[in-house]
Structures are given as structure tokens and as C-alpha cells.
Amino acid sequence: MVERGSTCGAKTFTGGRLYTYSLRELLGEQWRQAPLQREVDREIISLLTEREAMNIDTTFAEPAGRSFTVLSTPLVEWLAQRCEEVGVEIVPGASVTGLVIRDGLVCGVRTGDEELTSALVIDAEGTNPLVFERAGLVRRLAREDVAVGAKYLFKLSEEEIDRRFTTSDRHGTAMLGMGAITRGLFGGMFLYTNIDTISLGLVVDSASWRKHGHSLVETAEDLRQHPAIARYVEGAELVEYGAHLVYEGSVDTVPQLFGDGWLIAGDAAGFCINRGFTIRGMDYAIASGIAAGETAAAALAAGDVSAIRLSAYKDALAGSVLADMAEVRNAHGWMSHTPDLFTTYPGLAVDLMRDMFTVDGGPLVPVRSTLAAAGKKVPKKLSTALNLVKGVRSL
Ligand SMILES: Cc1cc2nc3c(=O)[nH]c(=O)nc-3n(C[C@H](O)[C@H](O)[C@H](O)COP(=O)(O)OP(=O)(O)OC[C@H]3O[C@@H](n4cnc5c(N)ncnc54)[C@H](O)[C@@H]3O)c2cc1C
16 A cells, blocks of 8 residues: 555545444444544534524434544544554555556556566545546546535543533534535535544535636635634634645546556545535445455456456445435536525525524514515525425435
């Protein structure tokens, strides 16, 4: 395993919530020893206007499917140690600059002047797979297929996080929000509580972002100062920040997944789904890594690393990652063409709540009038209703 970072994990970047079914599949009961942060059992969906927010806040008695907040560096370091234990040789601090291809068969990588030969190559170089792109094995990443993510990591004591989020015993909170925080453009924010840090960030659609020329840094700053968010991170020490591409393609943009002597997994293969209320890339990276590893092992045992043999990889993913991606193939297009999601609807939700809770000594306003008044603010009601039905179908 060749890694350009000084250690495995040194260069990874994520929002911070891992659905652990894939870790269990990889490690069996050993997954419990992984350096995870808090188990999420409080879900908050937030609709934000410029200064206000309406939250849907759920505390489950039993978490809905096991997921934990994570910090990717310690997790990836720990996973790399498990690899070494079973005999994987890790070459850190080495950037792969090209592939060794003989008679059409990929049989190694180049790191500068050096050549490392192998029976086959599994590419897991992340969102922008330049090595495979340069070799002509995957197409160049299109702007429409990626979003840009920015993240802050704030340090706060475990007790203070529990106090602010009314949690205890390493129970975690996940908050996903949308609205004015992305300047009314397609995107959203996330906040995850770790043991003694908070991950806060946003993901924005790169195509519409570029068109409008907003500054990501200023938008991220506005996010941390938003009154509905600032109260969670106030006084906390900013210990890390960064930005990274997030894959947002669909099953239709997934590249060729295998060839003579090669397989491609994780973000490099475009295995990431952002549905607004969940971002999933890490579990798919693990799941596709398992499938690629098993396919490679079977091919090596058979002494055949041809594309025909390695096509078993795609079959292995057909019922899982690829099926999920096919299910939501229209979600990205729908969200990017429905700006009301990020402007009108959050505003309506906040206004509705304000009207319902306003008691000012004037005549009592029945709920039906409040709802009717809110309804009047919905633009083009029929097309809005039809569009929402389309959205529900695509998500
Ligand atoms: C802001 C943001 C929020 C996200 N939130 C979530 C979330 O909450 N939950 C979730 O599941 N997913 C989330 N994701 C997606 C998730 O982070 C990715 O899907 C996941 O990290 C992909 O893992 P990977 O191993 O395929 O790629 P990466 O994690 O990018 O790893 C690629 C590795 O390859 C190495 N590498 C690259 N090129 C070379 C080279 N030429 N030579 C040697 N080494 C190389 C890199 O150094 C790196 O270690 C988020 C992503 C972002 C950006």
C-alpha cells in the first residue's frame, strides 16, 4: 500500500460520521476497538434563514442504525496498523506518479524514478484520481460531479459538549442543515459532536458556487457565527480547518471499475452519496475496498488478473453500493434545480413557527389561519407540490 502522506491518515479529510455496518463487515467484533468518537443517537435537521432556524430534533431510545462520529486521521492510522498485522507492507511518504503498464496490463506503480511492480493495482486515491486519469483509465472529473466541503474542528471539554448538547456517556449529536447558510445555493451544513471536539462544516455545489462567485471562506465564517450554530462552538478553540472535494456524481457517472490488472474503489470510483440529510462516503469506501480485496484475492489465486476475471468486482457491488447509487440517481439533479429548498422553504418554516408562537395580546389567531397565511407564501403551489413529490421520489 503506497501512501503519499507521512502516515496513513495524515492526508485524509472527512465530515465525520461513519455508518459502522461496513467496519463490522471488515473486522467482525474487532470493530468495537476502532478509535470511534461518539455513537449518534440525536439527529437534528435544521432549516436556517440568515439569522434564525427551525430544527427538527430527535432523540431515539435506540439509535437508528449504528453510526459513530469519527476523526479520520486516528481511524485510518488504526486501520493501517490492522493491515500491517496481517502482512500488508505500507510505503508511506511516497506519491504515486504513474502506472507501470506492460502489454496493456497494469502491473505496478511509479513513485518518481522508482518502479514498484505487482500482480495488480487497486486504485483508492480519493475524489480526484489523477494517476488513473493521466493513464486514460478514468475520465477527467467534471465540475458538476463534485461539491466543495470546508470543515472546522473545535476543541471543547467532554463535559462542556455534553452540557451544550444535553448528552452524556459519549452519546453523540449529528446536525445537518440547509438554507441561507449556503447563500441560497445547493448545499448544506453539518455538525458532529466528537468526544472533546466538534466538527462543523459545509458542503456546497461547485458548479452553482462558481457561477455566483461566492467566497467559501466567508461563507464558512458566517456559518460559525450564525446564532443557531455559534452557541454550540462559542469559546471553543479552533484546532483545525481545511477544505476538500466531495464526490457528488451518480451511478451514471461511475467510471469503468475494472480492467486488465486494475480495480478502482472508494471516492476514486465516485462512491459517495449526499442526500442532504446524510453524507455517505466512508462506509462505501470500506465496502468497495472489501469487494476489491476479495476480487483481487480470488483473481490472484486463479492466476488470472484479466478484465474478464476482475469484472466479478462490479457484480459484488451490484447489490450494495451500485444499487444505492442507482436508487438516488436523480437526487443531485433535483436538489440543484430546486433553489426554493435553500431559500423559500427554510424561511417559510421559520415564519410558520414564529406565527404559531406569537402571543402579543391581540386577537387569537387560529392554526388554520396561520397555515393558510403560510400557504399563501408558497410560490406556484401546483408546480411546487409536483416538484416536492419528484424530490421525495428521487431521495
Ligand atoms: C467536507 C466533507 C464531509 C464529508 N462527510 C462525510 C461523512 O460525514 N460521512 C461519510 O461517510 N463520508 C463523508 N465524506 C466523504 C468521505 O470523506 C469520503 O467518501 C472518504 O473519505 C473516501 O475515502 P477514500 O479512502 O476513498 O479516499 P480518501 O479518504 O481521500 O483517501 C485517499 C488516500 O489516497 C492517498 N493518495 C491520493 N493520491 C495519492 C498518490 N498519488 N500517491 C499516494 N497516495 C495517494 C491520499 O493521501 C489519501 O490517504 C465527506 C467528505 C468531505 C470532503
